[in-house]
Amino acid sequence: MKKELNTEKLRFEDLHLSREMQKAITDMGFEEATPIQLQSIPPILEGKDVIGQAQTGTGKTAAFGIPALEMIDPENRKLQVVILCPTRELAIQVAEELKKLSKYKKGIEILPIYGGQPIDRQIRVLRKGVQIIIGTPGRVMDHMNRNTLKMNSVKIIILDEADEMLDMGFREDIEFILKKIPEQRQTILFSATMPQAILNLTKKYQNNPEFIKMVHKELTVPSIEQIYYEVKERTKPDILSRLIDLYNLKLSLVFCNTKKRVDELVGHLQARGYSADGLHGDMNQTQRDRVMSKFRKGTIEILVATDVAARGIDVDDIEAVFNYDVPHDEEYYIHRIGRTGRAGRTGRAFTFVVGREIYQIRDIQRYAKTKITLQKIPSLSDVEEIKTNLLLEKIKESIDEGHMGKYINWVERLIEEEYTSLDIAASLLKMVMGEDGKASPVQEEEFGDTGAAPGMVRLFINIGKNQKISKGDILGAIAGETGLSGKLIGSIDVFDKYTFVEVPKEHARNVQDVMKSVRIKGKNINIEPAIKK
Ligand code: ADP
Numbered sequence: 001m002k003k004e005l006n007t008e009k010l011r012f013e014d015l016h017l018s019r020e021m022q023k024a025i026t027d028m029g030f031e032e033a034t035p036i037q038l039q040s041i042p043p044i045l046e047g048k049d050v051i052g053q054a055q056t057g058t059g060k061t062a063a064f065g066i067p068a069l070e071m072i073d074p075e076n077r078k079l080q081v082v083i084l085c086p087t088r089e090l091a092i093q094v095a096e097e098l099k100k101l102s103k104y105k106k107g108i109e110i111l112p113i114y115g116g117q118p119i120d121r122q123i124r125v126l127r128k129g130v131q132i133i134i135g136t137p138g139r140v141m142d143h144m145n146r147n148t149l150k151m152n153s154v155k156i157i158i159l160d161e162a163d164e165m166l167d168m169g170f171r172e173d174i175e176f177i178l179k180k181i182p183e184q185r186q187t188i189l190f191s192a193t194m195p196q197a198i199l200n201l202t203k204k205y206q207n208n209p210e211f212i213k214m215v216h217k218e219l220t221v222p223s224i225e226q227i228y229y230e231v232k233e234r235t236k237p238d239i240l241s242r243l244i245d246l247y248n249l250k251l252s253l254v255f256c257n258t259k260k261r262v263d264e265l266v267g268h269l270q271a272r273g274y275s276a277d278g279l280h281g282d283m284n285q286t287q288r289d290r291v292m293s294k295f296r297k298g299t300i301e302i303l304v305a306t307d308v309a310a311r312g313i314d315v316d317d318i319e320a321v322f323n324y325d326v327p328h329d330e331e332y333y334i335h336r337i338g339r340t341g342r343a344g345r346t347g348r349a350f351t352f353v354v355g356r357e358i359y360q361i362r363d364i365q366r367y368a369k370t371k372i373t374l375q376k377i378p379s380l381s382d383v384e385e386i387k388t389n390l391l392l393e394k395i396k397e398s399i400d401e402g403h404m405g406k407y408i409n410w411v412e413r414l415i416e417e418e419y420t421s422l423d424i425a426a427s428l429l430k431m432v433m434g435e436d437g438k439a440s441p442v443q444e445e446e447f448g449d450t451g452a453a454p455g456m457v458r459l460f461i462n463i464g465k466n467q468k469i470s471k472g473d474i475l476g477a478i479a480g481e482t483g484l485s486g487k488l489i490g491s492i493d494v495f496d497k498y499t500f501v502e503v504p505k506e507h508a509r510n511v512q513d514v515m516k517s518v519r520i521k522g523k524n525i526n527i528e529p530a531i532k533k
């Protein structure tokens, strides 16, 4: 099932680096090369010109830093590598990373040169012999004009964050520098974006460059809270419903791995009274458009989809993405969760993990360089606490937002009547939460709490495996006798001596009444609401 991405280990060991470099990389805690590193290091080591395009945070510094350091001749004290960066901060940062990478290499001198630092000191160090400089274009040019930097021995020039440098108006400086470096050189350019101005630059100054592009639009996902739950396959619908209720989610996108799973889940959710619909590859464009437009409007609150069908879904307000099934491919995970947390909003991504799928979660974390946190499945009694916490958070946010003059006036009116602010606040909270409590789907007044999923009632039947009863027998009997669609019947757990089956609350009474007088596999049964442990 897995694509190369998964099995292909991004090993630094395969890049034929020197022992010193390998050791430094290990010291830095890099376990695997990032994709841009894996693809850029070999051609740079071969002496080719390279254009590397990748987002921020993908490890571009080491992608050019590792091969550049490997290609330096430490016996030669002359300047060999020039790295241009847009800002002094970046120049310092790159210099620090290179120093770490060259930790075990003897005789390599690295110097950041940037404006705002006394030029005399830089000149003193340069005189001693430096093989790599990292600098802003302005200051580098300055040194060239003073003849304190001689470019005639330079073998490699690297433009880091080229797009940024052009935006900052360094084009002329860069061209000036490039023209002074011998033509028998390697020209490397890294950039997060590739506007025309950059392409012009590469045409003019690079020689048959290799273009390496790694664009994972949603690779960095800082504003998305990523959580996973260890679940059993059969409890997935319950847990999904519970989370949707708990977080009071208005718009969620749920991913399943197959279209069959999409259909099943849509059935489960609709049975529980959610406005859910599915999107999969078998639907024609008109059907899709209809579903999508309902989802956009919020008429559908839960959209269940396969990866392929969800391609191109672009809805801004998705509050949560559920990986109902763990994706087979790490990249899918990134694409999936990138659908929430859009436009600076915070989003949530929940992943359901069954058994050994936990290993896939580890792979995903490594690949996406992200952290997915294990959380306990919220029990029904956690609902109140979590809802309260969410409410308290909202209150804090609202206080931070301000604009409360009008309301403060009203509170003051009560205070003048000798109520305390504490009493007023508590009373308001009680009113707000009281209403919320009533709306909560957790309470199953008629049947008590049977431990079923929201909207469902768990029924106990006094026959099980010992009577050779299977799930199918139970499903068939209930559907057949009561006329309730099998799709509406929730989880069925068959134990040795008894069975639990969940049915929608509104049908529970009828199921119980009808089934009382029914025989399953020739046996009389007793059926009653389960009692939660
Ligand atoms: P970019 O220039 O693409 O924005 P950086 O080179 O600044 O990215 O790297 C971002 C962070 O990732 C740095 O802290 C760097 O040390 C770290 N990093 C780089 N390569 C790896 C790797 N292979 N494994 C783990 N961390 C890495």
Ligand code: MG
Pocket (backbone or CB within 6 Å): 060, 061, 160, 161
């Ligand atoms: Mg960088």
